[in-house]
Amino acid sequence: MNLIVFASHNGSNAENIAHYFKDSIVNVVAILTNNHNAGVLERAKKLGIPAVVFNKNEWETGDRIDGIIDAYRPDLIVLAGFLWKFPSRILHKYPTINIHPALLPKYGGKGMYGRHIHEEIIRKKETESGITIHWVNEYYDEGKQIFQATCTVDSGETPASLAKKISLLEFEHFPRIIESLLINS
Numbered sequence: 001m002n003l004i005v006f007a008s009h010n011g012s013n014a015e016n017i018a019h020y021f022k023d024s025i026v027n028v029v030a031i032l033t034n035n036h037n038a039g040v041l042e043r044a045k046k047l048g049i050p051a052v053v054f055n056k057n058e059w060e061t062g063d064r065i066d067g068i069i070d071a072y073r074p075d076l077i078v079l080a081g082f083l084w085k086f087p088s089r090i091l092h093k094y095p096t097i098n099i100h101p102a103l104l105p106k107y108g109g110k111g112m113y114g115r116h117i118h119e120e121i122i123r124k125k126e127t128e129s130g131i132t133i134h135w136v137n138e139y140y141d142e143g144k145q146i147f148q149a150t151c152t153v154d155s156g157e158t159p160a161s162l163a164k165k166i167s168l169l170e171f172e173h174f175p176r177i178i179e180s181l182l183i184n185s
């Protein structure tokens with residue numbers, strides 16, 4: 001079974017997913033990114049996974065990039081910190097899921113990414129946050145939810161300490177949910 005992972009920056013989830021499925025029937029066949037400076041490129045190199053960088057024009061028109069995606073024959077597309085809107089022409093062909101570092105529908109939508117979210121949650125004095133894994137549709141963070149897990153936001157919490165808690169939840173649950181979706185598909 002083939003997985004394509006999209007990531008825009010660091011890529012720690014992409015790496016964690018690749019490790020989880022090492023020596024299994026699931027293969028991370030490619031890592032795709034819109035950012036030629038993304039940390040995920042170095043991770044892909046170390047993991048021996050092909051990486052592809054694409055630009056805005058290719059993303060909007062499908063030139064080159066759609067052919068690359070088709071060639072990898074993905075059973076599932078996984079967005080792990082991918083920040084561009086996902087086009088319907090790809091969504092119509094391939095089931096696609098995303099992970100969001102908050103409890104949607106709160107703190108979702110365009111521009112809601114990583115650290116910005118944690119800062120906002122602390123500023124609003126929330127006592128709970130968490131992760132949401134959801135299907136991707138044409139609207140940012142609005143697709144049907146698959147799974148949520150929570151953590152506390154304690155007094156004295158900082159964006160960095162909250163990010164750490166969220167990252168632990170993501171590492172624990174994201175690969176497991178991907179596996180269950182593939183097995184039940």
Ligand code: GAR
Pocket residue numbers: 007008009010011012013014080081082099100101112113114166170
């Ligand atoms: C993850 O926390 C993911 O939930 C978040 O970006 C981070 C990527 O980290 N995604 C979003 O905020 C999507 N709106 P990583 O590059 O180290 O995997």
